[in-house]
Amino acid sequence: MEEVLRKIAEVTSDPYTYVAELKARKNKKIIGCFPMHIPEEIVHAADLIPVVIWRGNESVTWGHAHVPAYDCGITRTFVDDAVKGKLSFMDGMVFNVRQCLQVGEFPLIMDRNVKPAYQKILYLPPIYQGEAVRSFLLEDLESFKTSLEDFTGKKISDDSLKRSIEIYNENRSLLERVYEIRREKPEILKAREVMQTVWSSMLMLKEDHNELLKELIKGMEKKTVETKGDRSKVILVGCLCQTLQFDILDIIEDLGMIVPDDDLYVGSRYFANKAQLNGNPMDALADRYQAKTPLCPAKGVWDVDWAEEVIKQMKDNDAKGVISVRVKYCPPHTCYYPDFKSKMMAEDVPEVMIEMEHEIVSLEGTKTRLQSFAETLSGV
Amino acid sequence: MSVKYKVNRLATTNDIRPMVDRHWANLRAAKERGEKVAWASGPTFLFPYAMGMKSHFMAGYAAYCGGIGAADEVLKVAEATGDLPETCSYHRLHMGMAEAVRKGIPVNPAAILPMPDIMISGRFCPEMAHYAEGLYRRMGVPVIAVELPSAYEKEDVPRVKKFVYRQFKEVVIPAFEKVCGKPFDYDRLSEIFSVLKKAATLRNECWEFFKTKPSTWTLWDYGVSIAPVFYMMGDPESIVYYEKLLKELQDRKEKGIPAIAPEGEKYRLYWDGWIPWAFLGKFMRKFTPNGAVCICGRYPWEFFPHPERLDPERPLETFVDSFWGEESPRCFSNKAPKGCVELIGEFIEEYSIDGMIMFSSKSCRIWNLSQPDMMDALYKRYGVPGVVIEADMVDPAMISDSQIDTRLEALIETIDGGRRGRA
Structure with a gap:
């Protein structure tokens, strides 16, 4: 188990080197998929390697000649990485410009400064009623598939797409199992290790990641963990598109809280819902995209209340509180948050919001907020 | 000065x-x-x-x-x-x-x-x-x-x-x-488009006065006149308004009255992005002493720029065509960065633009997308310089006088430098 965790930490500590080496090792092209909803299975079925684009590992410098400081961390660092040539191992890039406005920054910037061999723009629609939305979504997925076929010069058969979906579904099942075991033995993995595990799935070839997860699960099932009863369980919510700074996860645990489950993108949201293969694989992908839960504030869902969903999740995990992680300049989360907060207050659920910026000046403020939250939960 | x-x-x-x-x-x-x-x-x-x-x-x-x-x-x-x-x-x-x-x-x-x-x-x-x-x-x-x-x-x-x-x-x-x-009342929709077509046709005649040198009006004048060709569409008063405006602009041209006295603008500026509704006066007070006049912009040109293509007999189709149609894909040329470069290029040539102000809203990014790259592409193609001004349409907490002053000054110096170089 330690060996697997070491490997996962290695992949995520330097994704640039890992993905570049992966490309060389597998002799396959890399397609960067900007989070959160690109159906990677179609890229995989085209015999290419999809990787989910990540928040960069250094302060933004050149990027600010292209995007303003009031774009979110992953938008700015991705542009920064791309224009500096740090992502030159990516042969192509895919953007869903309807997720939030900031994704719309990329196509022209990439065209002018990066010139990837392949660039595809998707318009994945929100989950609104009406047959027109469904047809447009299917057309969009079909156009994505065709563009990849044109890029590779090879047809993507239904069988190969089904095979890719199965591999992805297996990965989802395995990650689900990791979370299940963590729920049973909450301190078996540190919160940062769980996030790294999900993140590594976004960076590795899924077949390889599945093997790694099987090893990890074997180790987790065997291992016994002594749980300290006085620790308060909390659910982490939000942090769309990007990883949370691991230091923040460590602070949460150092303050005596434990995380049995989460509602984060680089977390349970990434592997939630399998693509149900009952017929046409494109329909299966469209169904998965249109699943209303876990609620994504970027997808226009009206009839599900995010806060109610989280309260349910909290109760299922016997958790005492919720930590909302809001990425600075993330409009979908920011617009939703006041209603989320009101519901938490109305239901007497202890909740605290921490704001995450790419450039951390000091963690002291975050620590103080979390400390007083931990004290509230433990009744100090 | x-x-x-x-x-x-x-x-x-x-x-x-x-x-x-x-x-x-x-x-x-x-x-x-x-x-x-x-x-x-x-x-x-x-x-x-x-x-x-x-x-x-x-x-x-x-x-x-x-x-x-x-x-x-x-x-x-x-x-x-x-x-x-x-x-x-x-x-x-x-x-x-x-x-x-x-x-x-x-x-x-x-x-x-x-x-x-x-x-x-x-x-x-x-x-x-x-x-x-x-x-x-x-x-x-x-x-x-x-x-x-x-x-x-x-x-x-x-x-x-x-x-x-x-x-x-x-x-x-x-x-x-x-x-x-x-x-659904398609007939009423047709009537609305008939009125809009007349109002927007008059508005386009008014736009022609932006091409005159000096200009007889400013983009801010048009900014405050948008409601009649948009959310007041169908109201017969919108036609009356634009008839009156057109007449006043014609009078001005005949009498040689420019938008700013005494002799009209020294700098003709393109304005990108939202109109700063709550700060129109503030910006005017900064532009005018410098002899700068904003002439055109892609947001204010969004509202039915081709009234000749409006067909009140096909109201729903004509509405969709106006924003999303193949002939006049406003959404492509107005809101998608790649299309914007082409559109702004046309403005630069058509309206003899000297410089560009890229208004970047801190709270709404719909018109901000890829502005620095657009500005760079346009500078390389037309030699027209630009600056970004970061503020907001209505929030006074997001606007800085000193930023506007320094960036406007920089733009004017760059335009002057270019003029000296060409002289």
Whole structure:
């Protein structure tokens, strides 16, 4: 188990080197998929390697000649990485410009400064009623598939797409199992290790990641963990598109809280819902995209209340509180948050919001907020 | 500075305030009479209008609120009731106004609108849907939601157009028929387009005066004149307004009266992005002493720039064509960065532009996308320099005088440097 965790930490500590080496090792092209909803299975079925684009590992410098400081961390660092040539191992890039406005920054910037061999723009629609939305979504997925076929010069058969979906579904099942075991033995993995595990799935070839997860699960099932009863369980919510700074996860645990489950993108949201293969694989992908839960504030869902969903999740995990992680300049989360907060207050659920910026000046403020939250939960 | 510049104010634009006051008062009066009223984002207010229902328009309300100086207090209500300061200021204005109504918080009565019986959320940008979602959660207002994407690639225009048309036909129209209990009134929609066609044709004649040197009016004059060709469309007063404006501009040309005295502009500027509704005076006070006049911009040119192509006999089709059509893909050329480079290039040539101001809104990015790259591409192609000014349409907490001053100064120095180099 330690060996697997070491490997996962290695992949995520330097994704640039890992993905570049992966490309060389597998002799396959890399397609960067900007989070959160690109159906990677179609890229995989085209015999290419999809990787989910990540928040960069250094302060933004050149990027600010292209995007303003009031774009979110992953938008700015991705542009920064791309224009500096740090992502030159990516042969192509895919953007869903309807997720939030900031994704719309990329196509022209990439065209002018990066010139990837392949660039595809998707318009994945929100989950609104009406047959027109469904047809447009299917057309969009079909156009994505065709563009990849044109890029590779090879047809993507239904069988190969089904095979890719199965591999992805297996990965989802395995990650689900990791979370299940963590729920049973909450301190078996540190919160940062769980996030790294999900993140590594976004960076590795899924077949390889599945093997790694099987090893990890074997180790987790065997291992016994002594749980300290006085620790308060909390659910982490939000942090769309990007990883949370691991230091923040460590602070949460150092303050005596434990995380049995989460509602984060680089977390349970990434592997939630399998693509149900009952017929046409494109329909299966469209169904998965249109699943209303876990609620994504970027997808226009009206009839599900995010806060109610989280309260349910909290109760299922016997958790005492919720930590909302809001990425600075993330409009979908920011617009939703006041209603989320009101519901938490109305239901007497202890909740605290921490704001995450790419450039951390000091963690002291975050620590103080979390400390007083931990004290509230433990009744100090 | 040897020349003392001064604005020659147009008389016609004085008519706008009473017109828009009346427009919003009519919405309040309709509710008081017990009629159903709608709120709408994107150009979707057309559907309630066609059904004889009074409707608000999201950006129009925000502009009005900013223009009458009420934005600051409404934004403060939003923040006091939970909204975060970095949220889209149009979103916050609506949340603040709704919370003021819900909780009885006193604000400028002119900024208060009746709560809607139905909302139509036209998702031009995600925030236009987020505000409707928020009001649905807080107040339970029923919502008709439609997705209104802009095509980023020209080849995507036909399928995006078809998608938008289908949603209007299959979702929006049946929903309004249900709400109003009567068939959709295509005839009224045709009438609205007939009036709009006349008003926008006159407006285009007014645009011609931006091409004269010196210009007889400023972009700000046109900015305050947008309502008659947009959310007041169909109102016969819109034609009267533009007839009067056209006449005044013709008079000015004949008499040699430029937009700024004594001799007209020294610098002709392109303005990119939203109009800063709450700060029009502030910007004018900065441009005018420098002899700078804003001439054109892609946002104010969004509103039915080709009235000759409007066909009132095919009202729904002509509406969709105007924004999403293959012949005039405004959404591609106005909102998608690649298309914008082409459009702004046309403006530079057509209106003899000396410099560009890229207004970057800190809270709404719909017109900001890839601005630095657009500016660079245009500079390389046309040699026209630009600067970015970061501020907001209505939020006074997001605007800095010193930033405007230094960037405007830098732009003017660069234009002067270029002129000296060419001399």
